[in-house]
Amino acid sequence: VAILRSALEPNAATLGDIPEFDLAAAHDLYEKLLEPVKAGWKEARSLLMVAHGPLGYLPFSLLPTAAAPLPPEGGGLFANYRDIPWLARSHAVTVLPSVASLRTLRGLPPGRSDRKAYAGFGDPLFSPEQAAQPEPGETATLTSRGLKTRGLPVSLRAAPATAGLDSAGLASLPRLPDTADEIRSTAVALNADLTRDVFLGRRANEGIVKSMNLSGYKVIAFATHGLVPGDLNGLTQPALALTSPKVTGDPDNDGLLTMGEILGLKLNSDWVVLSACNTGSGQGAGAEAVSGLGRAFFYAGTRALLV
8 A cells, every 4th residue: 555655645846756656566456355356346336445554545446457567658648547447447436434434324314405505615824924924826727638748846735744843833834825726616616606605714714614504505625734633732633724813813713623523513515525635744644634534524414525
């Protein structure tokens, strides 16, 4: 799993530095995990997975269902992966946090038809200094389809690099201005009201999240840092980082939407989207933040998660 993830989350400066995906290792895993029980699932269209340990870090959709050497590169960059028989080509894969969660999810009634399309939270401000910065313009997006530039630099989202600090508060987190574009773009795609349903900067705060009627939305998205215990001073459970109370002037909230607080929300959503870096902590512990927060959102009343 670690070998496969090295190509999915590379420490690469340019596109050309991204290592090849190890197709042989991926197919070997497929042969060990899925091939022996293929008779039980091959006629299905959708697979439900409950993965534990290292397998929880593996996108099963990227396991090739047949041995396939990587062809020579030709045409666009990475085009030689186009004809690989990924599992995703034949089956939809859904990951469940536990077997018991399936009963909970299947027992939920259909959502009301009068719900609003979307509510999105992003680009929170973690300190007054960040709030004083000029508002960033929309980020330029690379849309070249015939990409052949191996030297193009790789731009990665800033991670909460607090592991080496003796003391780390909310203000230690880097701002994520690109998430504003992400939240707005999703709102446009879902025909949401950008003035009513998009919460950025100061408005991406804990008080608004906890006071809103979130049960009236089909899709709810958070684009911010996912944190695990120990990332910040006094943090004892997974949390989503939102705008600092030093920016909002709200003395009743600390800017961290914790797992316990998420369990107290009342949702009726078809999707909750958690767009957070899953390597924000040492040894990939950020994935534990997504996992713990995911369970909380399930039990708060969402039918599916995109993480």
